[in-house]
Amino acid sequence: MRSSVQVKMDVNGEAVEAxxxxxxTLLEVLREELNLTGTKxxxxxxxxxxxxxxxxxxxxxxxxxxxxECEGRSIETVEGMGEGAALHPLQxxxxxxxxxxxxxxxxxxLLTAKALLDNNPHPSREEIREALAGNLCRCTGYTKILEAxxxxxxxEEI
Amino acid sequence: xxKTNFSVIGKPLRKVDAMGxxxxxxxxxxxxxxxxxxxxxxxxxxxxxxxxxxxxxxxALSLEGVYGVITGADxxxxxxxxxxxxxxxxxxxxxxxxxxxxVAAVAAASESIAEKALQLIQVDYEIxxxxxxxxxxxxxxEESERIHSWNRRANIQKAVxxxxxxxxxxxxxxxxxxxDTFFYQGNTHLAMEQHCAIGQYGPGDKLTLWSSTQxxxxxxxxxxxxxxxxxxxxxxxxxxxxxxxGGKSDPFSHEMCAAKLAMITGRPVKFNLTREEAFYLHRGxxxxxxxxxxxxxxxxxxxxxxxxxxxDGGGYSSYGLASVHYTGTLQxxxxxxxxYKFEGVRVFTNKPACGPKRGHGTPQPRxxxxxxxxxxxxxxxxxxxDLRLKQLTEPNTITVNGLRISSNGLKECIEKVVAxxxxxxxxxxxxxxxxxxxxxxxxxSGAGLPIYWNKMPHSGVQIRLDRGGGITVFCGSSDIGxxxxxxxxxxxxxxxxxxxAEIRVxxxxxxxxxxxxxxxxxxxxxxxGNAAIQACGKLKKLLLETASDALEIPxxxxxxxxxxxxxxxxxxxxxxxxxxxxxxxxxxxxLGATGSYTPPKNLANYKGSGVGPTPAYTFTTSVVELxxxxxxxxxxxxxxxIAHDCGRAFNPLLMEGQTEGSVYMALGEAxxxxxxxxxxxxxxxxxxxxxxxxxxxxxxxxxxxxxxxNDPEGPYGAKEAGQGPLLPVVPAVxxxxxxxxxxxxxxxxxxxxKVLRALEGRYKKISVPSFEFPPPVKWQPGEGVKVxxxx
Numbered sequence: 001m002r003s004s005v006q007v008k009m010d011v012n013g014e015a016v017e018a019x020x021x022x023x024x025t026l027l028e029v030l031r032e033e034l035n036l037t038g039t040k041x042x043x044x045x046x047x048x049x050x051x052x053x054x055x056x057x058x059x060x061x062x063x064x065x066x067x068x069e070c071e072g073r074s075i076e077t078v079e080g081m082g083e084g085a086a087l088h089p090l091q092x093x094x095x096x097x098x099x100x101x102x103x104x105x106x107x108x109x110l111l112t113a114k115a116l117l118d119n120n121p122h123p124s125r126e127e128i129r130e131a132l133a134g135n136l137c138r139c140t141g142y143t144k145i146l147e148a149x150x151x152x153x154x155x156e157e158i
Numbered sequence: 159x160x161k162t163n164f165s166v167i168g169k170p171l172r173k174v175d176a177m178g179x180x181x182x183x184x185x186x187x188x189x190x191x192x193x194x195x196x197x198x199x200x201x202x203x204x205x206x207x208x209x210x211x212x213x214x215x216x217x218a219l220s221l222e223g224v225y226g227v228i229t230g231a232d233x234x235x236x237x238x239x240x241x242x243x244x245x246x247x248x249x250x251x252x253x254x255x256x257x258x259x260x261v262a263a264v265a266a267a268s269e270s271i272a273e274k275a276l277q278l279i280q281v282d283y284e285i286x287x288x289x290x291x292x293x294x295x296x297x298x299x300e301e302s303e304r305i306h307s308w309n310r311r312a313n314i315q316k317a318v319x320x321x322x323x324x325x326x327x328x329x330x331x332x333x334x335x336x337x338d339t340f341f342y343q344g345n346t347h348l349a350m351e352q353h354c355a356i357g358q359y360g361p362g363d364k365l366t367l368w369s370s371t372q373x374x375x376x377x378x379x380x381x382x383x384x385x386x387x388x389x390x391x392x393x394x395x396x397x398x399x400x401x402x403x404g405g406k407s408d409p410f411s412h413e414m415c416a417a418k419l420a421m422i423t424g425r426p427v428k429f430n431l432t433r434e435e436a437f438y439l440h441r442g443x444x445x446x447x448x449x450x451x452x453x454x455x456x457x458x459x460x461x462x463x464x465x466x467x468x469x470d471g472g473g474y475s476s477y478g479l480a481s482v483h484y485t486g487t488l489q490x491x492x493x494x495x496x497x498y499k500f501e502g503v504r505v506f507t508n509k510p511a512c513g514p515k516r517g518h519g520t521p522q523p524r525x526x527x528x529x530x531x532x533x534x535x536x537x538x539x540x541x542x543x544d545l546r547l548k549q550l551t552e553p554n555t556i557t558v559n560g561l562r563i564s565s566n567g568l569k570e571c572i573e574k575v576v577a578x579x580x581x582x583x584x585x586x587x588x589x590x591x592x593x594x595x596x597x598x599x600x601x602x603s604g605a606g607l608p609i610y611w612n613k614m615p616h617s618g619v620q621i622r623l624d625r626g627g628g629i630t631v632f633c634g635s636s637d638i639g640x641x642x643x644x645x646x647x648x649x650x651x652x653x654x655x656x657x658x659a660e661i662r663v664x665x666x667x668x669x670x671x672x673x674x675x676x677x678x679x680x681x682x683x684x685x686x687g688n689a690a691i692q693a694c695g696k697l698k699k700l701l702l703e704t705a706s707d708a709l710e711i712p713x714x715x716x717x718x719x720x721x722x723x724x725x726x727x728x729x730x731x732x733x734x735x736x737x738x739x740x741x742x743x744x745x746x747x748x749l750g751a752t753g754s755y756t757p758p759k760n761l762a763n764y765k766g767s768g769v770g771p772t773p774a775y776t777f778t779t780s781v782v783e784l785x786x787x788x789x790x791x792x793x794x795x796x797x798x799x800i801a802h803d804c805g806r807a808f809n810p811l812l813m814e815g816q817t818e819g820s821v822y823m824a825l826g827e828a829x830x831x832x833x834x835x836x837x838x839x840x841x842x843x844x845x846x847x848x849x850x851x852x853x854x855x856x857x858x859x860x861x862x863x864x865x866x867x868n869d870p871e872g873p874y875g876a877k878e879a880g881q882g883p884l885l886p887v888v889p890a891v892x893x894x895x896x897x898x899x900x901x902x903x904x905x906x907x908x909x910x911x912k913v914l915r916a917l918e919g920r921y922k923k924i925s926v927p928s929f930e931f932p933p934p935v936k937w938q939p940g941e942g943v944k945v946x947x948x949x
Contacts, residue, residue, distance in 0.1 A: 037189035038182015042350045043433040047846035050350055078182035095176035098811040101819065102639025103179025104350040104400030129854040136846065138350055138401050139639050141822030142857045144815055
């Protein structure tokens, strides 16, 4: 087995060339090689959703994705959600409505919600529930999270 | 606190750390990397109960990339959160007491090398018979069957017994006596962030530990003891926590080992536990069997109650001493009880230690009491809410066990949920399969006594004013997501009349911040809030004096508002906060002040009266509406109404968030979550997939109603909201299920198999063991009590 591989990918809009051991997951490469620690690990078994990132716009559990498979892919993490210093509307809504308590599940939920709104700008509450069903949150009881996503979805109508 | 026209308090502001959490900027313990850092792993016992004959670490130590290996001999000093029951070792010295008990630790260049090294450690175990249930523990009375050797009676960690008022007379006066038994299964915190700690031993022989702890001060003390190093040489930093719920409140093995390995290797050492390890670390909800007997008049008036609890403690004491008391003490706070007897026992078993989880020791008895009352109401032909309304406790009263109730919004909480849920139109009137249930509860806003006996304050706050107008608040509290950092900022912003954005907060760092006892017992808002207000008061005196001289207005006519000091009588007479700070610094020198808070003195004086008192009780009511499928036994919660007497909604957004989170966590406990073990002592379901917890799909609509009672002891009248709202939801689910399908499930979790068994008439009554409790501590209401009520 080769001791390291080199992969080119686009991370948060920037071309990145990363060198890492071939067995490393995308989660590990993001956190350990690229120092993007905003992506969290909650179980490393694909059970909790804390490590969700967008791969080519689709939410993926980065603990289950081999980074080796990401050659040429576009990765978006929570650090890349805003435009420069400006926040993504979801980030602002989560802060305004208290949708982040301990905040550990927040990056994964923000990105999963972003993917939902990118594909379906005006989801119903049931659709939001469905989309976020793979992201556990132990603090909020989900209520404020659902409200924050709805707030952004409604905001776009105005 | 007479002020009512607030500029910050009561506003739905963002939390001060919200942006960091929404941008990925917040750095949790595992996000810290240090130069030359190495990674550590614990070797854990595969046996639930065994004696260690020998451990051989030579092969592990010789593996390339291994920097250090330690065993129990390297850290032999015992520790534990409660000073009288310190029975834990960082690494087992002589015995292991549960599957997962740590026996050795390895620090290496990577986690994978550390894991390989663990496999090279040879431990020779003499396997002992494990004790895995309450009944087995009570039956194992022989000296040879002991799990611990320090406790008086084999496998009994603590047994307590109390009698308040005239219990026998109360039962004699009762016209009807009811008895029930219940079981509350254990469950765990399942915080999203696993426990993590980093030790660093640096220049000047100083040790630093970064940890996801909820209780940095207690950890600081424990580390000093275990490492034999003065507290002055140890710095504990509580990193932003990815969820606590009580699960990060004990001093832990991995924290001690991170420190010791850092000292041995000369490198920073990180332990980041796996999800599976977090299940074994546990310290969660105790499994409790309960027996309850209540005497009532025919009109439902309570005459006397006798309550027994049997707690399955697991392998170590942890907070157990407090836990056993908490299963008995707060029964008297929601309803008037003229006579009350409580007997409780916590046993050792060969399972992970139980400890404090949200509600600590009180969700179990609340479950029992609220279902029991529901049954009594039914037998008396009463609406269960009317039964409760007959005997609610009142503000400014003292309970039969000597607990002082100050503000009390229980009645209003009941009225609110009854109205919003349209209870009267629904109760016993919904079609089969649909039901509605009610329960009420009471909880503490902070423990009245510290964990270790001392006369010092429970919370300290220091404030520094910068000449540019910046304000820095220092406090030893640790934000676990509940918003304790924000509470400090809101209080200081309110007092100085400045924008919260002008304030920085530094917390949970024993080198920088004055002691706060930690994020447990729902104590932080009341205690740090009061300490902050006191510190502000000292600085305000200097600032207003300065402004008074400059503006030629008497100080008592000045107010601090909108970033200014302003005359109330001549509103055009103002000076900016910044000018005022500069003037005060010129006059008085560098500006700083401290404030502290100590809870009111305990009223009662009997042995054991230390658990239960608090600065202020909160009250909560809940109505649950649900559906149950008679064919599958599945329960779907339609809606939950919850009213919580929070004293004052410090920030309504945060209070609602705490309430909603409590409701959610309660539903997990009511319907699915359970910490269960195989006969081998292995956890049955140590993963987030198998340990079922509610997702967005199972969590229903929650309607939160905040009731404000302006408590005299709370900062701006505020009380807790982080734990109390969990309590009524679990029994309300059980009561709603009975309304839906006419069967009672007297245990949690209420899983479909139990529902089906009950529908088929095969659900068995909970059996409760027999045990000879010690003779009761007897206390009569008012005995030795000096009544000083604030109104």
